Amino acid sequence: GAVVSQHPSWVICKSGTSVKIECRSLDFQATTMFWYRQFPKQSLMLMATSNEGSKATYEQGVEKDKFLINHASLTLSTLTVTSAHPEDSSFYICRGPTDTQYFGPGTRLTVL
Amino acid sequence: AQSVTQPDIHITVSEGASLELRCNYSYGATPYLFWYVQSPGQGLQLLLKYFSGDTLVQGIKGFEAEFKRSQSSFNLRKPSVHWSDAAEYFCAVGPPNTGNQFYFGTGTSLTVIP
Numbered sequence: 001g002a003v004v005s006q007h008p009s010w011v012i013c014k015s016g017t018s019v020k021i022e023c024r025s026l027d028f029q030a031t032t033m034f035w036y037r038q039f040p041k042q043s044l045m046l047m048a049t050s051n052e053g054s055k056a057t058y059e060q061g062v063e064k065d066k067f068l069i070n071h072a073s074l075t076l077s078t079l080t081v082t083s084a085h086p087e088d089s090s091f092y093i094c095r096g097p098t099d100t101q102y103f104g105p106g107t108r109l110t111v112l
Numbered sequence: 113a114q115s116v117t118q119p120d121i122h123i124t125v126s127e128g129a130s131l132e133l134r135c136n137y138s139y140g141a142t143p144y145l146f147w148y149v150q151s152p153g154q155g156l157q158l159l160l161k162y163f164s165g166d167t168l169v170q171g172i173k174g175f176e177a178e179f180k181r182s183q184s185s186f187n188l189r190k191p192s193v194h195w196s197d198a199a200e201y202f203c204a205v206g207p208p209n210t211g212n213q214f215y216f217g218t219g220t221s222l223t224v225i226p
Contacts, residue, residue: 036216043202043218044156093155103148105155 003027004096006104013084014112020080021107023094029074030096035067038091038106050077084111114139116205118217125193126225133188133220135203144206144214145186147177151199159201162186173197198224 003026013019023033031052036044048069049057056069066088068080081088093106115138125131137143144163148156160171167179177188186203200221206214 041221044216046215102158103156108153 004094004102004104006092006094006107008107009105010108010110012110012112015085016083018080018082019084019109020078021092021094021109023077023079023104025075025096028096030077031074032097033071033077034095035069035077035079036093036095038093040091044093047079050079081109084109086111114143114205114215116203116215116217118201118203118220120220121218122221122223124223124225127195128192131188131190131193131197131222133201133203133222135186135188135217137184137186137203137205139184139205142181145177145179146204146206146214147171147175147186147188148202148204148216149173149199150202150219156202159188193222193224195224195226198222 005024005026007022011019033050035047035050037047038044046059047062047067048059050069050071052071052074058064066082068082069077071077077094079092089109089111091106091108094104096102117136119134144161146161147159149159150156159173159175160169160177162169162179169177175188175190177186179186188201200219202219203217204214
Protein backbone atom coordinates (compact mmCIF):
# COMPACT_ATOMS: atom_id res chain seq x y z
CA GLY A 1 0.00 0.00 0.00
CA ALA A 2 0.81 3.71 0.07
CA VAL A 3 2.14 3.79 -3.47
CA VAL A 4 3.18 7.08 -5.01
CA SER A 5 3.88 7.42 -8.70
CA GLN A 6 5.54 10.21 -10.64
CA HIS A 7 5.42 11.09 -14.30
CA PRO A 8 7.56 11.50 -16.23
CA SER A 9 10.48 9.59 -14.78
CA TRP A 10 12.85 11.74 -16.78
CA VAL A 11 12.55 14.75 -19.05
CA ILE A 12 14.92 16.82 -21.15
CA CYS A 13 13.84 20.28 -22.20
CA LYS A 14 15.23 23.42 -23.73
CA SER A 15 16.01 26.46 -21.65
CA GLY A 16 13.01 28.75 -21.34
CA THR A 17 10.36 26.08 -21.63
CA SER A 18 8.05 24.86 -18.86
CA VAL A 19 7.87 21.33 -17.55
CA LYS A 20 5.07 19.72 -15.56
CA ILE A 21 5.72 16.84 -13.18
CA GLU A 22 2.84 14.78 -11.85
CA CYS A 23 2.71 13.05 -8.50
CA ARG A 24 -0.11 10.60 -7.91
CA SER A 25 -1.13 8.67 -4.84
CA LEU A 26 -2.35 5.36 -6.20
CA ASP A 27 -4.02 3.75 -3.22
CA PHE A 28 -4.66 6.51 -0.74
CA GLN A 29 -6.01 10.02 -0.65
CA ALA A 30 -3.73 12.83 0.40
CA THR A 31 -4.71 16.34 1.34
CA THR A 32 -1.02 17.09 1.58
CA MET A 33 1.95 16.17 -0.57
CA PHE A 34 5.57 17.27 -0.27
CA TRP A 35 7.96 18.17 -3.03
CA TYR A 36 11.72 17.77 -2.72
CA ARG A 37 14.65 18.59 -4.95
CA GLN A 38 17.95 16.74 -4.95
CA PHE A 39 21.04 17.99 -6.73
CA PRO A 40 23.69 15.44 -7.71
CA LYS A 41 25.41 13.90 -4.74
CA GLN A 42 23.50 16.10 -2.33
CA SER A 43 20.67 15.61 0.10
CA LEU A 44 17.00 16.16 -0.49
CA MET A 45 15.76 19.65 0.14
CA LEU A 46 12.11 20.29 0.91
CA MET A 47 10.76 22.75 -1.63
CA ALA A 48 7.12 23.06 -0.79
CA THR A 49 4.03 21.49 0.68
CA SER A 50 1.06 21.16 -1.63
CA ASN A 51 -2.37 21.40 -0.09
CA GLU A 52 -5.49 20.09 -1.75
CA GLY A 53 -7.83 22.92 -2.55
CA SER A 54 -5.57 25.70 -1.35
CA LYS A 55 -2.26 27.37 -2.03
CA ALA A 56 0.99 25.55 -1.58
CA THR A 57 3.36 26.46 1.21
CA TYR A 58 6.89 27.16 0.00
CA GLU A 59 10.12 26.83 1.91
CA GLN A 60 12.29 29.86 2.31
CA GLY A 61 14.29 30.63 -0.80
CA VAL A 62 12.04 28.70 -3.19
CA GLU A 63 10.52 30.89 -5.89
CA LYS A 64 6.80 30.28 -5.90
CA ASP A 65 6.38 31.91 -9.31
CA LYS A 66 8.95 29.61 -10.80
CA PHE A 67 7.84 26.37 -9.18
CA LEU A 68 4.09 26.28 -9.54
CA ILE A 69 2.35 23.67 -7.43
CA ASN A 70 -1.22 22.59 -7.93
CA HIS A 71 -3.01 20.03 -5.78
CA ALA A 72 -6.21 19.68 -7.78
CA SER A 73 -7.50 16.48 -6.25
CA LEU A 74 -6.88 14.12 -3.37
CA THR A 75 -4.74 11.91 -5.60
CA LEU A 76 -2.84 14.34 -7.79
CA SER A 77 -0.30 17.04 -7.12
CA THR A 78 1.66 18.72 -9.91
CA LEU A 79 4.86 20.72 -9.95
CA THR A 80 5.47 22.96 -12.95
CA VAL A 81 8.93 24.37 -13.48
CA THR A 82 8.33 27.53 -15.47
CA SER A 83 10.90 29.03 -17.82
CA ALA A 84 13.35 26.34 -16.89
CA HIS A 85 17.08 27.03 -16.96
CA PRO A 86 20.06 24.71 -16.69
CA GLU A 87 20.41 25.43 -12.98
CA ASP A 88 16.96 23.90 -12.48
CA SER A 89 18.29 20.55 -13.63
CA SER A 90 17.76 18.26 -10.69
CA PHE A 91 15.98 15.22 -9.34
CA TYR A 92 12.49 16.11 -8.14
CA ILE A 93 10.73 13.78 -5.71
CA CYS A 94 7.30 13.90 -4.15
CA ARG A 95 6.13 12.29 -0.95
CA GLY A 96 2.86 11.51 0.76
CA PRO A 97 2.07 12.44 4.35
CA THR A 98 4.07 11.10 7.24
CA ASP A 99 1.85 8.16 8.00
CA THR A 100 2.76 6.63 4.67
CA GLN A 101 6.43 7.70 4.54
CA TYR A 102 6.58 6.70 0.92
CA PHE A 103 8.31 8.63 -1.80
CA GLY A 104 7.63 8.72 -5.47
CA PRO A 105 10.36 7.29 -7.69
CA GLY A 106 11.50 10.76 -8.71
CA THR A 107 11.73 12.75 -11.93
CA ARG A 108 15.09 13.58 -13.45
CA LEU A 109 14.91 17.00 -15.14
CA THR A 110 17.67 18.08 -17.48
CA VAL A 111 17.49 21.56 -18.95
CA LEU A 112 19.70 22.16 -21.94
CA ALA B 113 15.00 25.03 14.26
CA GLN B 114 15.30 21.34 13.66
CA SER B 115 18.44 19.96 12.06
CA VAL B 116 19.85 16.61 11.13
CA THR B 117 23.54 15.81 11.08
CA GLN B 118 25.18 12.85 9.45
CA PRO B 119 28.83 13.33 10.41
CA ASP B 120 30.23 10.78 8.00
CA ILE B 121 30.12 11.84 4.37
CA HIS B 122 31.60 8.61 3.13
CA ILE B 123 32.29 5.23 4.71
CA THR B 124 34.08 2.21 3.27
CA VAL B 125 33.65 -1.22 4.80
CA SER B 126 34.62 -4.72 3.81
CA GLU B 127 31.93 -7.16 2.85
CA GLY B 128 30.89 -9.12 5.92
CA ALA B 129 32.01 -6.44 8.33
CA SER B 130 29.67 -4.62 10.65
CA LEU B 131 28.36 -1.16 9.87
CA GLU B 132 27.21 1.81 11.87
CA LEU B 133 26.03 5.05 10.30
CA ARG B 134 25.60 8.00 12.60
CA CYS B 135 22.70 10.41 12.77
CA ASN B 136 22.18 13.21 15.24
CA TYR B 137 19.25 15.54 15.37
CA SER B 138 18.42 18.76 17.06
CA TYR B 139 14.89 19.38 18.22
CA GLY B 140 13.09 20.26 21.39
CA ALA B 141 10.88 17.20 21.45
CA THR B 142 11.09 13.65 20.20
CA PRO B 143 10.63 13.71 16.45
CA TYR B 144 9.68 10.98 14.07
CA LEU B 145 12.90 9.40 12.79
CA PHE B 146 13.62 7.60 9.55
CA TRP B 147 16.41 5.99 7.62
CA TYR B 148 16.27 5.78 3.84
CA VAL B 149 18.52 4.21 1.27
CA GLN B 150 19.03 5.50 -2.26
CA SER B 151 20.82 3.62 -5.01
CA PRO B 152 22.39 5.69 -7.81
CA GLY B 153 19.77 7.33 -9.99
CA GLN B 154 16.96 5.79 -7.99
CA GLY B 155 14.31 6.99 -5.58
CA LEU B 156 14.31 6.50 -1.85
CA GLN B 157 13.49 3.31 -0.03
CA LEU B 158 12.42 3.36 3.60
CA LEU B 159 14.63 1.12 5.74
CA LEU B 160 13.01 1.74 9.10
CA LYS B 161 11.24 4.31 11.21
CA TYR B 162 10.78 5.27 14.83
CA PHE B 163 7.75 7.00 16.25
CA SER B 164 7.64 5.83 19.84
CA GLY B 165 8.01 2.74 22.01
CA ASP B 166 10.91 0.33 21.82
CA THR B 167 14.02 2.34 21.08
CA LEU B 168 15.62 -0.46 19.05
CA VAL B 169 13.92 -0.61 15.69
CA GLN B 170 14.23 -3.42 13.19
CA GLY B 171 14.03 -2.65 9.51
CA ILE B 172 14.33 -4.30 6.16
CA LYS B 173 17.45 -5.87 4.69
CA GLY B 174 18.83 -6.72 8.13
CA PHE B 175 19.19 -3.12 9.29
CA GLU B 176 18.37 -1.85 12.74
CA ALA B 177 18.58 1.53 14.44
CA GLU B 178 18.62 2.63 18.03
CA PHE B 179 17.06 5.81 19.29
CA LYS B 180 19.00 7.37 22.15
CA ARG B 181 17.19 10.35 23.56
CA SER B 182 20.06 11.43 25.80
CA GLN B 183 22.38 11.64 22.81
CA SER B 184 19.78 12.86 20.29
CA SER B 185 20.95 10.10 18.04
CA PHE B 186 19.41 7.50 15.76
CA ASN B 187 22.30 5.43 14.45
CA LEU B 188 21.82 2.78 11.81
CA ARG B 189 23.53 -0.57 12.16
CA LYS B 190 23.96 -3.81 10.28
CA PRO B 191 25.95 -6.76 11.64
CA SER B 192 27.24 -7.99 8.29
CA VAL B 193 27.34 -5.84 5.19
CA HIS B 194 26.67 -7.21 1.72
CA TRP B 195 28.04 -5.76 -1.50
CA SER B 196 24.50 -4.82 -2.50
CA ASP B 197 24.30 -2.46 0.48
CA ALA B 198 26.53 0.04 -1.31
CA ALA B 199 24.36 3.13 -1.68
CA GLU B 200 23.60 6.51 -0.18
CA TYR B 201 21.92 6.52 3.21
CA PHE B 202 19.83 9.36 4.52
CA CYS B 203 18.57 10.00 8.01
CA ALA B 204 15.42 12.09 8.25
CA VAL B 205 13.50 13.65 11.09
CA GLY B 206 9.85 14.57 11.11
CA PRO B 207 9.02 16.82 13.98
CA PRO B 208 5.49 16.18 15.19
CA ASN B 209 2.90 18.90 14.94
CA THR B 210 4.47 20.56 11.91
CA GLY B 211 2.12 19.28 9.27
CA ASN B 212 4.07 16.13 8.65
CA GLN B 213 7.05 17.80 7.01
CA PHE B 214 10.38 16.27 7.56
CA TYR B 215 13.99 17.07 6.78
CA PHE B 216 16.99 15.12 5.66
CA GLY B 217 20.58 14.86 6.68
CA THR B 218 23.27 15.32 4.06
CA GLY B 219 23.66 11.61 3.56
CA THR B 220 26.40 9.02 4.00
CA SER B 221 27.79 7.27 0.98
CA LEU B 222 28.64 3.64 1.66
CA THR B 223 31.22 1.73 -0.35
CA VAL B 224 31.58 -2.00 0.18
CA ILE B 225 34.85 -3.63 -0.82
CA PRO B 226 35.19 -7.36 -1.46
